[in-house]
Amino acid sequence: MSDLITTEKLVKIYKLGDYEINALRGVDLTIKNGEFVAVMGPSGSGKSTLMHILGCLDRPTSGSYMLDGQDMSILDRNNLARIRNQKIGFVFQSFNLLSRTSALENVELPLLYDGSSPKENIEKAKRALGLVGLEGRENSYPNQLSGGQQQRVAVARALINDPAIILADEPTGNLDTRTSVEVMDIFQSLNERGITIVLITHEADIASYAKRNITFRDGLIIKDDLVALPKRAKEELKGLPAVGI
Numbered sequence: 001m002s003d004l005i006t007t008e009k010l011v012k013i014y015k016l017g018d019y020e021i022n023a024l025r026g027v028d029l030t031i032k033n034g035e036f037v038a039v040m041g042p043s044g045s046g047k048s049t050l051m052h053i054l055g056c057l058d059r060p061t062s063g064s065y066m067l068d069g070q071d072m073s074i075l076d077r078n079n080l081a082r083i084r085n086q087k088i089g090f091v092f093q094s095f096n097l098l099s100r101t102s103a104l105e106n107v108e109l110p111l112l113y114d115g116s117s118p119k120e121n122i123e124k125a126k127r128a129l130g131l132v133g134l135e136g137r138e139n140s141y142p143n144q145l146s147g148g149q150q151q152r153v154a155v156a157r158a159l160i161n162d163p164a165i166i167l168a169d170e171p172t173g174n175l176d177t178r179t180s181v182e183v184m185d186i187f188q189s190l191n192e193r194g195i196t197i198v199l200i201t202h203e204a205d206i207a208s209y210a211k212r213n214i215t216f217r218d219g220l221i222i223k224d225d226l227v228a229l230p231k232r233a234k235e236e237l238k239g240l241p242a243v244g245i
Contacts, residue, residue, distance in 0.1 A: 001032035001033050001034050001035070002032065002033050003031070003033075003066075003069075004031055004032060004033045004035075004068055004164060004165060004196050005029065005030065005031040005054060005065075005066070005067060005165070005198075006030050006064075006065075006066040007027055007028060007029045007030075007063065007064065007065050008028055008064045009026045009027075009063040009064070010027040010028075010029070010050075010060050010062075010063035010064070010065060011024055011025060011026055011027075011060060011061045011063050012024040012046075012053065012060050012061050012219075013061045022219050023046050023049040023219055024046050024049055024050060024053075024060070024063075024219045024220075025046075025218070025219035025220050026063065026220070027046070027063070027219070027220065028221075029050075029214070031196065033164070033196055034191070034194050034195075034196055035196055035197075035211060035212060036187070036188070036191040036196075036197045036199075036209075036211045036212070036230075037198045037199070037210055037211070037212045037213075037214060038199045038200075038201055038206065038207035038209075038210035038213050038214070039051070039198060039199065039200050039201070039215075039216065040201060040202060040204065040207050040213060040214070040215045041202070041215055041217055042202065042217070043202075045216040045217050045218065045219070046216045046218070046219040046220070047200050048169065048200060049219075050216070051167055051169055053065060054067075054165075054167060054198065055084065055088055055090060055167050056072060056080040056083050056084050056088065057084075059072075059073070060073070067083065067087065067164075067165075068087060068164055085110055085114070086161055087163055087165065088163050088164070088165055088166075088167060089157075089158030089159055089160075089161070089163035089165070089166040089167070090158055090166075090167055090168075090169075091151070091154050091158050091166060091167070091168040091169070091171045092154070092168075092169050092170075092171070093169060093170040093171060093172075093173040094174070095142070095147075095150045095153070095154045095174075096154065097142045097150055097153060097154065099141070099142050100141070101141070101142075102139050102140065102141055103129060103137055103138055103139070103140050103141075103142075103145065103156075104122065104125050104126065104129065104138040106142075107128050107129060107153060107157045107160055108124075108125045108160070109157060110160050110161055111124065111125075111160060111161070114161070124160055125160060126138060128157070128159045128160050129152075129153070129156045131156065131159060131190075132152040132155050132156045132159075132186055133152060133186075134149065134152050134153065134156065146179075147174055147175055147176075148175055148176075148179035148182060148183065151171060151174075151175065151179075151183055152183070154171075155171075155183070155186055155187075155190075159190070159195075163195070164195075164196060165195070165197070165198060166187075166190065166195060166196070166197045166198070167200075168187070168198070168199045168200065169200045170200055170202070171183055171199065172184070172201070172203070172206055177240065178237070178241065180206065181233050181236050181237055181240060182233070184206065184209040185233035185234055185237065187199065187209070188209060188230075188232070188233050188234075191211075208227065208230065208231045209230055209231050209232075209233055210227060210230060211226065211227050211230050212224070212225070212226050212227060213225050213227055
């Protein structure tokens, strides 16, 4: 597998008045195309800062970040926005759906500026919703969907531009146990299709569905382990009581 993400000596320092917070202290990291990586660590360990930099939402103080062979540090704001839209899909704990917009329209949002025709956008959005098991719910609004269904819409939105990577920040944090496993089943299925996934979590149980676990503490990687036998979400679901999603 080729390298998708490479960081070298990645440093991020936040300044608060006279104080400096060293969020990242020289992180060297390589993630290959097709990997499923869980990044763990306590609050303040640097994992969310890393995600913001990988997602081109923030810049490092020093060090380098290469995404798909391209140096992100030399790009201006407009080009970084283009990279985010074309190569990166985001999934957040809070779903970030527009409340007065249907599931289909929420999924279409990243396509508004890519020049596609409205008909093409609708077809792409329908396909993305189908991939996450929401056929027939295209016209439902967020308040008509359960938390699990809302997160599925968020995943579909992340998929709409066929991204090289999905960055998921605590995507199961607001979900019950079964719905969390269902979301992990979706991620595992997407990873089997070749999509690279980097998942931020503080739950070791959720990290056990990934193929590689990276642990942060005090802005540094302290562990980086391959998971010999990742849990299979489909198998786990067989032993969990059904709930409405």
